[in-house]
Amino acid sequence: EVQLVQSGAEVKKPGESLRISCKGSGYSFTSYWISWVRQMPGKGLEWMGRIDPSDSYTNYSPSFQGHVTISADKSISTAYLQWSSLKASDTAMYYCARQSQDGYNWDYWGQGTLVTVSS
């Protein structure tokens, strides 16, 4: 069974750093890109970027380029999303999703990680 299991909810202060994770299982982790998607409270989905776990090549949305870093460790089938200095506006639910091999769609999603940034 394909599963993407994300790390637990986080509460952080502005200016702090954070890395959240997404562990894939039940499939060949290096054969599928992983994307990260943001959902701010009460708002829609926003594609942040993606990574090819086989070589860690990344591709970011212009809206998120430079604000977050996507990485992966293929030895433990895990992708990461990290911030070096959080802002209150980073408060959101973050989903990882597996990009299907058919094209640009996401067939399996993690359960989401809620990040709350508050002083």
Add this chain to the structure above:
Amino acid sequence: QSALTQPRSVSGSPGQSVTISCTGTSSDVGGYNYVSWYQQHPGKAPKLMIYDVSKRPSGVPDRFSGSKSGNTASLTISGLQAEDEADYYCCSYAGSYVVFGGGTKLTVL
């Protein structure tokens, strides 16, 4: 890049059909056959319902169908059921990135 344009809300009675539109540009929806649709129930992760404009993943009822004309894609749900009440998001490849629509809340009356 701008989000694709969806109606904020649509509604229909059980058994009826509803269509949700998703308007983009020739740089996204109109330029590629990579439009997908996602269903999201409150507090849940999104679920893929349609991909490549009109293809259905296994397990998705054939009541769900997709189409595209020019820069506008559409999701049609026929034979509405109570469990279809959810938020629906369209998504399109846009060359080097991906863009979602703002989302449509479907209410089953």
